[in-house]
Amino acid sequence: MSADPKVLLTELLRTALNSVAPDQADAVILLERPKQANHGDFATNLALQLAKPLRRNPRELAALLLAELPASPLVAKTEVAGAGFINFTLAADAKTAVVREVLARGAAYGRGASKGVKVQVEFVSANPTGPLHVGHGRGAAYGASLSDLRACAGYEVTREYYVNDAGRQMDILALSTWLRYLAFFGIEVAFPPNAYQGDYVIDMARELRDAHQDRFARVTLAQVLDGTPGLPTAERKDDEAKQQRELHLDALIANAKRLLGEDYPWVHGFALNEQLSDGREDLAEFGVRFDKWFSEQSLFDTGLVERAVSQLEKAGHIYLQDGAKWFRSTDFGDEKDRVVQRENGLYTYFASDIAYHLNKYERGFDRIIDIWGADHHGYIPRVKGAIAALGLPPEKLEVALVQFAVLYRNGQKTSMSTRSGEFVTLRELRKEVGNDACRFFYVLRKSDQHLDFDLDLAKSQSNENPVYYVQYAHARVCSVLAQWDGEAAELAAADLGRLQNERELALCASLASYPELVQNAAADYAPHQIAFYLKDLAAEFHSWYNAERMRVEDEALKLARLALAAAVKQVLAGGLALLGVSAPASM
């Protein structure tokens, strides 16, 4: 017989069901924890579900099931309620047993058994062309917490960052760096408005100069500008002007490649590595770590992009038009067909993304999770379409969209424009509100919900701040335990029968629901559920703390209460760890 009440109750109900309705013996038995305390510890809607197929009154059916339910010492009371619910109230022993279990398993409490399922989570994957900003921060916090949550639930998780080190954006960064560098040597090229504006580019240029002096500056202004169409005036916003600015930029890149020759890849690589290591350091400080940094360029180097496209071609999903290769994604539910190879022979970003997903499938993951910004939602049909076209199961891929985060200060939106290079970086945000508050606030909302990030609230060291509220509960337990001079073994042996008041039993019920919560939150891609649970658990603890003393004269009662407190501390610490938030021993 199982010690887990939920499993036990399911077994009892199955037995009853077998004798009441043998032909419905395979029906799904769902047990839930009622919101209201007077509805017992567990409830099932089994009779309501079976009423229709059996053509019976649900309340009568519930009564019949109860009549056939085998007796169990763990069940104190059963009743038929409402429209036909069956409510179960557990015996006190069964409720408090969780304390012993938490103390015995320690940090492993809540961890699910290994499912033998390999999951890959790819997140952040920002272009390494500048500092991470607050939008990336949400993806980072969400992805890290989701990964840890899935790992805790029993999945085998690989955390991956896709590095866009190929393509035009990186060329623009290399060019931007080089132009800033040239300025140090008096070669003043008008800085293109569509190049990277940030001061970090000037910093890189300075490093380049300090390390290599004029090695990359043996050119003239005329050579750099040779063949460029020139820049339209800044006021012009028409399409023609925009296009000319892009052509101008591309011509500058072409000149840079020609003039620098073998040094170009070096400058390119320098800028890439600077930005990549900056991002890596930023994320590491934020408690966000990756198992693999996957290079987009490697997809070209290994010929995978070519192979992916030819595989689509062989399957008959590619056609030629206007000199370009198109993937017929409309056959797979997309709005329009998409180019994979341009007229100029270059592959599109979409082509390398197809190759990347092919690679993910070939690595044998059972579940592939992409975390994208919500502005990429239109991209999902074409990627799933390409996967299906390659003969792979698209349902293995799950795309989790993360909505935008908007910063508020003094009740006002703060601007986040990237155009001028004056955006709020993740680093600035972390510095201002601290890593703990950052991580917690980022996952406090459902991922598909817009996030209003209130800077003043995140910084406030008061009851208004949910982070401190939870951490404070943890610190309080630590403080009490520190003032007690006993041994941990005494707690494990405490007489839990002494836990009798409502607050104590409610706390036990909350602790007992934690493992299920981990499973549900992991399955739903919803780390915010952990945050809400922790707030609730902390609230129950604070309430109990104010109502009862733990270190009382009665030795047995003291040990029982300290054991409960220690169990609460364990679960708080475990939950906070999933969110990447520290659990301080004092505050």
Added chain:
RNA sequence: CUGCCCGUAGCUCAAUUGGAUAGAGCACCGGCCUUCUAAGCCGGGGGUUGCAGGUUCGAUCCCUGCCGGGCAGGCCA
């Protein structure tokens, strides 16, 4: 114009994958520190879940149509 997401208390948000009387925090009002951390607790008012239908024992949740907000719709990434 088309597609996706969202709409819940004055504000910011939950609601155990369709459950019972829709819950928290903030804000507002009133209480609790000579005893384990007051970054805490206790009590009070606050709702036609955007609107209208449909599906069923039962809908904030699922379907349809409107209204309102956000985001997309490149041979960019």
